[in-house]
Amino acid sequence: MGLVALAWCGAAFGRPLTVVKAGEPPALVVLPAQPNEVSRYAAEELVYHIRRATGVTLTVVREGREMPAGGARLYVGDTQAARGAGIDVQQLAREAFAFRAVADGFVIAGSDEGGEALDVSVAAGTLFGVYEWLEEVVQVRWLWPGELGTFVPIHATVVADVPDAIRAPHFVQRQVRGGLTFKSEHPTMGFSPGALEDYAHAQAVYLRRHRMGRAKNLTYRHAFTDWWEKYGAEHPEWFQLVNGKRGPTAPGRSYSMCVSNPEFQHKIVELWRERRAKDGSAASHYLNAVENGIMGLCECDNCRALDGPQPDDFLDYYARTSKMMGSHCVTDRYAKFWLAVQAEARKTDPDVTLVVYNYFNYYYFPSAAITLNDHILVGSYPSSGWYPRSPEENEWFRRQWQGWARTGAKLFSRGNYCLDGYNMPYVYAHQFADEFKFQVSTGMVATDYDALTGQWSTQGPNIYLLMRLQTRPDEDADRLLEEYYGAFGAAAAEVRAYFNYWEAYVVTQREHTSAVFDDMKASRWRSWAKVAHEVFPAASFTPAERLLAAAAAAVKDDAEAAQRVEFLRLGLVQAKLCSRVAGLLTLADPHATPERGAAALAELAAFRHAHEREWIGNFNHSAWIEDASWVWPAAKSNQSN
Template identity: 25%
Template sequence: MSGLLLMMTMWWHTAFSGNSQDINLVHEGKSAYVIVVPAQASKAEQRAAGIFRNYIEQISGARLTVIPENEYHTQPAVFIGQTDHSHGPEQIKGEGYFIGSEAPHLYIRGGSGQGVVYGVYHVLETYMGCRKDAGEPAVVPASRDIRLPGQLHDLQEPAFLYRETYYPASLDPEYLEWHGLHRFEDLWSVWGHSFFRIVPPDTYFNTHPEYFSLVNGRRQPLQLCLSNEQVYDLAVAYFKQAIAKHPDAGYWSIAQEDGPGACTCDACRQADAAAGGPQGSLIRFVNRIAAQFPEQRFTTLAYGYSARPPQHLRPASNVYIMLSTIDAFRQEPLATAPSAAPFRKNLEGWAALTPNLFIWDYTTQFTHYLTPFPDYAQLQPNLQYFARHGVKGIFSQGSGAAAGDMAAYNSYVQACLLWNPQAAVTAVSERFLRSYYGAAGPYIQQYLAALTQAVKDTRATLDIYGNPVRSSHDYLSAIWLKKYNALLDQATAAVKNEATLLKRVEQVRLSLTYTALQQSRFYGTADGGYLHPDGTIRAGWREKVRAFAAGCQRAGITELAEGGLSPEGYVQDWERTFSQPWIPSLALGAPVTLAHAFTPEYTPKGAATLTDGLFGNSDFSYNWLYTYGQDLIATIDMGSSKPLRRISLHFLQDARHYIFNPVNVTVEVSADGKHFQAAGEQSIPAGAEDYTVRIQPYLFPQPGVTGRYIRITARCPASLPEWRLVAGKKPALCCDEVSVE
């Protein structure tokens, strides 16, 4: 026996003399162990061994040697991968893993893919106290002794084949591996809305418009014409090249663009009629492509016009359907929410046609990432519902690379539930909050509970396209905001001397600050508004806006909404608001009578929006009177006859949201409210295709005119312009303030 081997053998007997049932992996900074991998180790097994060795060294200072199994003798070992020294179940489901021990040996095995890597991270967190709560460096305890139980039998298998939670933490590759997560970019070579990557309009539309959808009698680059043989040939050629370039890709997307415009040519219409809708030509097309590449897996979206399952048509065996939950509200579980009834029906219909179902789910408010969005209680029941219906994979879309409401928390809890929907979610939540927020954790837990309770008590609606103003009368009311802030005050006090933890609590507070700032635009001169009753800006308001932006920058927040403003842009937007001159309108606060109904979800103040002294900005949900598909006819009563010099108002154009300028605006004046005389008229020509958001002023000089009543008539376009024509949609009008001087 060599001197070194004799010394290690003596050390090993000493280390185990205390408890023969334990595995003393490291004792007093030294280890007798080696890491053993298969003689022909896979990349995943090699990586797993390297990760294990590096973390053991970080914890204890001991550096274990990695050897192939054909060089192993009899020393204590950590067997990583499918070695001949096997232990545990013969088969491991999917990317699952098994952790076993029979003193003195430790075994870490994985199923397919990265299972063995996931197993290593499970050992590090569960048995060695390491943590990776967010996209930050892992927390690694320091200890010169590492001891594990000697009779481990820990089998972990994922409930879903594909698991993705889309928050900033997922930009960290180690976070993904630590929590058994995926990314579209890693599994799909082509993912999401992919039609125009396969047949790009920039390349083909001018020369071959027939490749694209026929909508309202003309070819438009909205979707593809799926009955066109050349489109099929181009798609086959595209995938031949792409598959050769990326042979390891797991999935390939063939899916419609985000929006309407399904082709209505004779051939597509015939296919659709046979299958009960546009999903017919889509599934036929995807099946044809899939037949050319039987070894590949293709995905397509059941979304918008393709959400319903087809009749008399099944997806091919290598086609996966990704069904969207986009139309459901989030204050109730999807299994019971009335708003999710169409989704449930579609899910059951698709499940009857194919076992290959994925879900594209949503867990954030896309219009305002930072707005508190307490759907936390629905995370587990929704994933359990998906699992019961045989769903194989989940894309849980949060705020993406932008930090949204409780992004780190949502990501962590979702990751645990995507692996095991039956996990003890309360314990998972408490474990994260205690680890990530330290002494502030219990107060953050109370804050989340208060938000959840408020939604229930006020019967609030959680809309992924909502805003803080729409919720100002329920769970984001002034009374509730005060309660939330009080809880965060306690959280702040608990960690006031710990810079890292304090920064995390401050990031939570940004959601309440943002809510208050956004609501202040709506309140105006009332309590909670940014203006004094005389129209001057309240003291310190500019500083509040700038402090908020600075807090966002410290937290790494770069975007406040999907495709929305940066914190710097948000400050500039406020500066434009601050720079608007206050006009002491003769109509300020005057009652308004409307001939037609407004849209309440976008007009919280109702008719008073036209005389509250506040102007709108580029967001149509703030300070705009929104009327859908009908004229705006508003009569303002100023209380007494007054000499008039000028009447002004604004209209918003936002074609993306079907909001357009009126065709014609007329102003009439009356002394008695019955007999009106014309006081001005402007006709507005229809513009060319333009998706730029614009605010257009309209001025009506009134020299020498006296009146008590003013009637504004804005004629709504009879239909959407051809370039924005969508079945079932009508144009809307948005007017902000009728200012009278």
């Protein structure tokens, strides 16, 4: 994959550099004569955080213009100073950056592309270098979007040793999908349009600060969603055979492909060759063969002949209500399909990499007879295994990952776990971190998590580890959480106890939670609000409220820390309101009526309206879940599980 391992610590350091010190001229930030958007924005971010830390606003100048009097120079981007120091940004790996001491200051210069600095598809090495420097030198931490979530320790003086190093992100791709596409049928329950726009921008800034991006332009999605319309009439044999019929089982339904069909395999490669000839981009080295978002269902003799032996424990850790129940393990047929497509594509490009998912009834690892290779990139996509897990369940999921790693394929995490939890204080931070580190230790090369539901005030530890481990994969989870808690000042111990309470609660309620979801026919990602009152009853909030009251008392003389504690309290208020509404309006209760929950629903809507610009959570995502969970005044087509 052409990965460059990132040595975050232990770099060689040069002479000390004074950036800001009382009585001395502050440093100047120097940009290239014609800076690109990335370096310009990197300078803005540097100035912003130094001002937050010291109260001093650094002056930004461009090379080739008259320099005002100042202290050291902080050269940002592809400056002449960088080139004079031997940094050729064109020779750096995509997204890599260099730190280099020079006679009058130091250089941060990286591999950048033209385009918007906040666009995660744009290489932003210089920006990543600035963030790295801010973390290491100024100890900046980004807890959640917005100013309140940006923790910048106060410094009277900033004196930094200048590292001489070249660094690049650990993973070829770091992606957490933004969760901004969820739309509710009840706009009053979500963001107003202006607030949504501002929230989206604040979240984009936050994601970039955590170095979301990609060193390779991977291209993948469910690849065949429009194929029935395009090719179904002429080539029905390319599509699933179910109950003697080719194609979708009903109009508009998703469908899988007849992956054993050689003509279908050749068509995939033919279309890839056409795109490759047309655009000639680096992305053409990747061939998307991701099946549609459905189980592999084809029952034809040729597909069945490719299947391996059925594992005894194939369905042991799926809910009894899962669509997987009664399914047939088809992993081997998909592995053989990928190899066949790859063999054909290699006639054009020997270095082509096939991007695929393991999914539903081909998530279980292949039989021992299957050998893949490092030019098959598998997105590990479990459709079960929500956190927290039992030890036995956890071991089963690890065995699946290890089984795929043994095939020789490259793996990336494509889990949907982050969709769990609604806006409740559903904390599973340590188990997530353990799994992440296990995957890193067994060869994970990229990430793609779906999706960031943005429940910052109730699920902060989950999200913080999700972000920080992608730039610090070897770091201890508890040490990273101490960074998070430390931003609450004198209330750090109380905030730690608060989230520890919720994590212990979620773990001890694991079996009850699973049973409730089964009994009430609710989805962990779509209709969580059907069961919120059962998983988080009113009594569960009382100990948490006491802990936050103690936290507030501890920081009564620290305005910023007090605001952060209040941020957590508001998230708890919303969760408690939502639990109450769920008990009155849940679709799981045949006696629920809109009238029964009208007053509580109005109180929740008023709360969200009053706090929609404090970013305590993504209100649109919560409202989308509520659409499919509660009884509303008018019947709706999406009131399903």
